[in-house]
Amino acid sequence: MHILVFSDIHGNLTALEAILAEAGHFDAAWCLGDLVGYGPDPNECIARIRELPNLQCIIGNHDAAALDQIDSDTFNPEARTAILWTRKILSDSSWNFLNGLPEKIELDEVTLAHGSPRHPVWEYLLDTRTATLNFDFFSTPLCFVGHTHLPVVYSMGTDNHLAHLNIPEPNQKLVLQTRSIVNPGSVGQPRDRDPRAAFAIYEPETKTWDYRRVAYKISEVQERMQGLGLPERHIHRLSAGW
Numbered sequence: 001m002h003i004l005v006f007s008d009i010h011g012n013l014t015a016l017e018a019i020l021a022e023a024g025h026f027d028a029a030w031c032l033g034d035l036v037g038y039g040p041d042p043n044e045c046i047a048r049i050r051e052l053p054n055l056q057c058i059i060g061n062h063d064a065a066a067l068d069q070i071d072s073d074t075f076n077p078e079a080r081t082a083i084l085w086t087r088k089i090l091s092d093s094s095w096n097f098l099n100g101l102p103e104k105i106e107l108d109e110v111t112l113a114h115g116s117p118r119h120p121v122w123e124y125l126l127d128t129r130t131a132t133l134n135f136d137f138f139s140t141p142l143c144f145v146g147h148t149h150l151p152v153v154y155s156m157g158t159d160n161h162l163a164h165l166n167i168p169e170p171n172q173k174l175v176l177q178t179r180s181i182v183n184p185g186s187v188g189q190p191r192d193r194d195p196r197a198a199f200a201i202y203e204p205e206t207k208t209w210d211y212r213r214v215a216y217k218i219s220e221v222q223e224r225m226q227g228l229g230l231p232e233r234h235i236h237r238l239s240a241g242w
């Protein structure tokens with residue numbers, strides 16, 4: 001079984017279409033939140049994601065902010081501008097879909113959370129210490145997260161002491177042998193200085209994590225953002241991947 005694992009699409013339909021084409025056949029799609037915010041195509045991204053097979057999807061902080069569940073003042077000024085724009089343009093159907101998303105999903109072997117299993121909507125897992133503490137907050141062997149836009153694998157050794165950090169190379173297949181918290185990176189706004197869209201294919205039978213990157217036409221997205229008057233900083237950072 002092939003499961004597409006992806007996160008932080010941020011309203012970037014061109015990047016989303018690129019990963020869907022590159023993924024090939026998959027039996028299920030697990031989306032780790034932040035479908036909207038920053039990018040020019042929030043409704044189109046939600047519509048495309050809703051039609052994916054056997055979809056599991058959780059809410060991210062930008063989705064919650066677009067629903068007005070989080071005060072937009074807690075975001076930086078440019079992110080706030082993008083959120084207010086998204087709120088305005090979100091269709092009733094998109095709003096209802098986002099509003100129905102859970103914060104966390106626990107499947108047989110994997111827990112899905114946007115930020116972390118401890119604080120699903122908000123916490124950033126940026127270091128091994130914070131990641132280690134989070135191993136006490138899920139009971140499945142694996143936990144898949146997004147939010148930082150940085151592809152990473154935190155795996156716990158048999159001593160259950162300190163998580164080990166591994167930043168995989170694109171197209172590197174890892175076997176998730178021990179308990180792990182894994183981030184596939186971001187589809188629509190990578191922040192690891194690689195502007196290509198990121199995703200992974202997970203095979204539960206072998207616990208294989210196949211992490212991939214794919215180039216897409218960034219300039220098309222930037223032109224749409226320019227036309228809509230979205231913040232310059234968000235337009236430029238797409239080409240640099242930060």
Ligand code: ZN
Pocket residue numbers: 008010034060062147148149
């Ligand atoms: Zn995000």
